Amino acid sequence: MTNHRVPEAQALLNTAFGAYLLATGVHAATKKANRPLPWPSAFLVLPLVLPTDTRNDLPTQAVHSMSAWLTEHPQHQAAFALRAAALTEYTRASLRTALRHHALGSPQQDCAAPPAQGRLASPQR
Numbered sequence: 001m002t003n004h005r006v007p008e009a010q011a012l013l014n015t016a017f018g019a020y021l022l023a024t025g026v027h028a029a030t031k032k033a034n035r036p037l038p039w040p041s042a043f044l045v046l047p048l049v050l051p052t053d054t055r056n057d058l059p060t061q062a063v064h065s066m067s068a069w070l071t072e073h074p075q076h077q078a079a080f081a082l083r084a085a086a087l088t089e090y091t092r093a094s095l096r097t098a099l100r101h102h103a104l105g106s107p108q109q110d111c112a113a114p115p116a117q118g119r120l121a122s123p124q125r
Helices: 007-012 014-034 045-049 050-056 066-072 074-086 089-098
Strands: none
Touching: 014 045, 014 089, 045 050, 045 074, 045 089, 050 074, 066 074, 074 089
């Protein structure tokens, strides 16, 4: 697959960065809900944190549910479906990187739970 992105987009959308964001988001969601994050929900993380306008409006503490926050911010709700669709392949590649480096739990599990060590590890050889 040929990459035709501008250098700035290539730097931002590298899979190691995406894996880090996913692992951080999954860990935070798991800690807040006290249960693992379902795999499909992992595809919502990057469309929320990558766009600057959405990232700037996200609360610093999770005092509301995501659905309540989206209701209060209809401009982000309107753009979310397009952003999620546009980032699907990048999210898949980032999930593979996170799994390969043990930043997320096994894909054989029902949910994307962070591993016990909670950090990005070197791949097994």
